[in-house]
Amino acid sequence: MAPPDRSTSSLMLADIKVLAGLFVAWKLLLLCVAYISPGPGYDTSTTLLLLRAQSAQSENTLLEDLAKRLASKLVRWDALYFVSVAQRGYVFEQEWAWGWGYTKFVGLVSNGWFGASDSMVPWLNSTSVLPGSSLSPLYAQAYAGVLISHVAHSLSVIMLYKLVHQLPIMDKKQRHATAFLAASMHIFSSAGMFMSAPYSESLFSMLNFAGILIHARIPWNSPLEDYGASSLLSLLSSGACFGLATTVRSNGIFSGLIYFHHVYMLLHSRINIRTMITIVFIGLSAMMILSGMLFPQYMAYQDFCARPSDGEPRPWCSRTLPSVYSWVQEHYWNVGFLRYWTLSNIPLFLLALPMLYVLVGTGLIAPTLNIKSSALQSKHASVYILCLALPQMLLALLALTTFHVQIVNRIATGYPIWYIVLAATMVSPMDTKRSDKTATSHRADSSIAKIGSYMSKASTQELMFRGMFMYSIIQGGLYASFMPPA
Structure with missing residues (x-):
């Protein structure tokens, strides 16, 4: 057995420290x-x-005043609903537009960690450094949401970094540089303040990245009859992550498109008992994702259709597919095919246009990344990468035609491929020309120098990176002042 590559491990650890x-x-x-x-x-x-x-x-106290002011700046727009529902549960029909999984998790964290019943946190009581705390349980929901956003975002940065190392793209040096830049871009995500506020974007990113990272452990070039116990377990685990992500944001269901790679590999597989077992596990994984959408709908159906409090079922209950989410989006926010296409919304389309371009463009480019393998394996790898990119392209299409287009700038942060493609095009082919001396001194570089070294010449990717940074700062100030866009 070959000894472990200590240099690679130490280099990855150094990168993670810089990213932190x-x-x-x-x-x-x-x-x-x-x-x-x-x-x-x-x-x-x-x-x-x-x-x-x-x-x-x-x-x-002064510390409480500071904490309250910061909370008041972060609880804006949808965060008002998130923290309110997390505290008291769903009361009004329109509140079901906000992720059931996220609000429940915020409630659990605030009750379990922050002690939201009577005091904000266990260590903010009459005997603590903040005696006589007057912060209400609603503040506990807000700070639980802020805590979740920061922890989930930090974990998703690490997951994205590790994901690049597992994908069948480029050579070792290029993958390493691409991983660092992709993770860096995720830190400076266009979601900006939404990744710090009590919003669902960070938690969705973490769960979706976790699902893709686990799924990437499955051999991308193996026929279905070769799937062992670890691959089957990865299938179920990824399905569970995607299902949980779907309870947080409904667009998590798009991640099921990743399983089209298994359909493709079925064409290159023999039909036998092991293949049939694998197909069953794929079906179970897909059902987990679907359940992430259906379970919250079932809960709402019980409240408004099966046992309505006022004795009169709501209009959506009699639909062929009685979805409270679709009804709320349509009835309260006028979401629907081309409904957003009005003259007054042109500025919002212009604001979203760069991200729409990036999502579609990188999705189309992704299968052509510098894949190093035989001809047949290259084809399998290209199909695999394409399947990973399909969810972000579908998201862009629906953002353009169906829902409030400007939110694509923040919800796109939960899809990893566009980060990876932008990073890969920034480091290639320059990274392959780096000398051994440069590679040795890599871990000693400062974070700014490391990022800047891959941006030595003007490019579309560089402009995108700078644009994300500037947009996040400006958007953060507008968000905290309760100003659009949101």
Whole structure:
């Protein structure tokens, strides 16, 4: 047995440390932007909600005032619904537009970790450094959401870094550089403040990346009859992750398109008992993903159709496919095919156009990445990468034609392929020309120098990277001031 590649392991560990430093610095910058943002904005919903929920007690300490101000800047737009539903459950029909899995998880974290019942956290009580805390349970939901966003985002950065090393693309040096840049871009994601606020984007990214990372362990060039116990377990585990992601955001169901690779490999497989067993496991995995969509719908159906509180079922109950989510989007937000195509929304389409271009363009380019293998294996690898890219291309198509197009700038962050393709085109072929001396000193480079070394010449990818950085800063200030776009 060959000894482990210690240099590669130490290099990866050094990269992760640099990424952690970048992550902390970026998050602190965003939180500072949020904190200093002026006024309540044009909408006072946050102020009214938090004031009504706050218990009347003694004067706040300085630390409590700082914490409350930061919370008021992060609980904006949909976050109002997220923290409210996490605290009291679903009451109004339109609230079912927000992910059941996310609100339930925020509620669990706030109750289990923060002790949301009467005091914000166990260590914020009358005997703590913050005596007489007047922060209400609603603040606990807000800080639980903020905690989840930061932890989930940090984990998804590491998952994306590791995912690149598992994909059948490029050579070893290129993969290493691509992994670092892709993970860096995910830190500076166009979702910006939405990855720090009590929003579902970070948790969705973590779960979706986890599903893809686990799925990537399955041999991409193996016929179905060669799937062993580990591959079958990876199928079920990835399906579970995608299913949980779908409870957080409904577009998680698009990840089921990744399983089209197994359909393709079925054409190159013999039909026998082992193949049939694998097909059953693929079906079970797909059912897990589908259940992530159906289970919340079932819960809503029980409340509004089977046992309506006012005795009258809602109109959507009699539909062939009684989906509360589709009804709410259509009835309350006028979401539907080409409904968003109005003259007044042209600025929003222009705002989303770069991301739509990136999602579709990188999805089409992905199968042609520098795959190093035999002709047949190259074809299998290209199909595999294409299947990984299909969810992001479908997302772009639906954003363009069906739902509020501007949100694609934040929900695209949960799809890894566009990061990887942008990073790969930035490092290739330059990375293959790096000398051994450069590679040896790689871990000693500063984070800014490492990123800058792959941007020595102007390119579309560089402009995209810079654009994401600038957009996130500007968007963060607008978000914290309760100003569009959201």
